[in-house]
Amino acid sequence: MESRALGTGLNLLAFSPAILIYVYTFPYFYANINLVVLVLIAVLPIVKLLVPKRYSSNVYPVALIIAMLLVIATLFYLINPSRYYYLEIFSIPLALSTFFAIDFAFAFIFIFEGLLSKRSSRMIGYLFLSLGTMLYELSIIAAMHEFSLTFMNALSLVFSLEILSYYELFVYGYQKFLPMANFQIPINQELLVLFIISTIAIVFSIYLRENGHQRERLGDLAYSLFAGSIMGTLLFAAYDYFSYTQYQLSIIGFGVLATFIAISRTSRKEKNRKPKIK
């Protein structure tokens, strides 16, 4: 990487869809978020950045242990509040606002860590983790706009549709009630543009992180991009074509499984010849 600033800039571009979704959804959820929980969790990557380097790897494990202890304290309190009344102070409020706070806090951690990551693979991982975390919130907002529903009604609708979708998948083998398949998201156009920018930024990021061996690597990467784009588009076309049969998930499943088989078959470790001493 030529400079740290360039790397962070590319990460910022790659993370632009995630940041947009975060900024767009947060005001809608603000009233339904437990801000204390959000801040307590979201501050972790900043604490990790500020503590001396030798302790930074312990921040998340320590936070996880504290969280587990709090969960145990909450369970004890809920089982027998009269006996464990003193645990009330440590019990986590089991409310929707807490879960949304955890969701947003995790999305913040993924975005923050992703922006600072130096490796392309790590950055891609964090990007899709952050996007995946906020997809549910995005669908709630889409439902609010689509049917002019209140927040709680939209939440119930999306939740019910998702449960129905899972039920259908496991009982009948296909999905009919996909919440966002028919909803119009208000930031659809912006997201489309940002997804394209993100893809370009990811490619540049991989290319520039190759420490001076770019020329040779670019050829191989171009093949992968070309082949990947064609295969991805073809599979999406198949997914779109077969959507009326409601077997689109099976089509994608076969595609992904076939690719995994191809990867595992070509990834066999070949044995080296035993070297002889001259």
Add this chain to the structure above:
Amino acid sequence: MIRKTGYIVLGIIVGGLLEALFIGYDYYIVALMILFFVVASDIIFFNTGLSRSIRNIEVRREIESNSARKFQMRPIRIFFTNRTRKTVYFHYYDTLSDVFNTEGEFQGYITLKPGEQVKRDYSIASIAIGKYKVGPVIIYAEDPMKLCISSYTAPVIDEMIVSPALSDIYTQRSERLSNMKFTYGIHYSQKIGQGYNFYGIRPYNESDDTKYIAWSRYGILNGEDIYIKQMEEERQIDVFFVVDYGIGMNQGTRQKRMYDFVIATVMNASYSIVKNHDGVGYIINSSKYDYFIPAKKSQEPIRKFEQTISEIRPNGDFSIFQTFSRIKRDVKKNALVFVITPFSYPESFRKGTRKEFETNKKVSLFILDPYDFMEKRKDDVYSALMKNSGLKHYRYLTALSKFFNSIGIKSSVSREKDLLYRIMAAYRYGKLTNEGA
């Protein structure tokens, strides 16, 4: 070979894809599908292309000489030839022991066109004696996303035999006056009795042989007194160095290793002894090695010792009982025997009877304190711990030394700075008291 990171990235993408499918957000689905196939294609292309191509790289190594002295640079050349029809790019490194200091391109990055050959030069210098492998050459390549890695071990291995540095065996050089400091004034040992050179006369005893009567001095004092001629002969002694070459000797830091130091000290002592017209012989002993080099009054056994020691490294266990039985069996002549060991893996000496320690030779035991070979750091806690454990070990070695002294084996705990002095003092004492003669 796909790395764990590769599986994690693919797993995250598939997880995201599943979530997107359940929610039904088309843009996200298409973005994830394209990304999944880009990553998958990258892995598959790498596995079927570059990963296989690097196995057809021909590697050849040229070393000017397989033997060297410690700290002596030896140039090495590695040739890489591309036998494929594709351009290949890969990282390489030559596998070297940590005793080697390197200069030049022993590792790097190469791009090779079809049929092209490139040469990489580097030099190595060992900082310890022994036989070490040079190679194999490891070639590895990564995909552009660094999700896969493939390595190929080119089967080219050479060996480097490293003998002690000339600076370590300084007594070899005869022009240095300081080399004589230990043997000054003890160029021969005398044994008074029958011999070739006239030494003096003494009064006659009844047990004396009449043929040695000094008739020229008969009755010199009172007319009746008889004297006996005393002759002297110069006796040369043999010194046997018994070196523990078990794994316990392989301790120390990268800069300072115990076996290396002991061998250099033994060789220095040997050259001094040989220059004093005495013979030196060696026993290199452990459960893996059993070398016996007979004593001679020349530099030949020292060279043999150097050659032997250059081709091995400390290995196996050391047993003092076995060593003593070896001394009893092989050292025929009455000789001075110097046993050098750190007693890293102690035996139960109490079980041994006195008979097992009897060798009928004048054995001196030099127990080496490993404290000087421990890593020194500025960290207060570490240095306090090291000092404490070092002191504890020293007490144990002192107790061992007392035990050996009590059963009639001269023993002392030696450190890096005084091992040579102790050996030479024992030699000087043996020479003056005719112990080994």
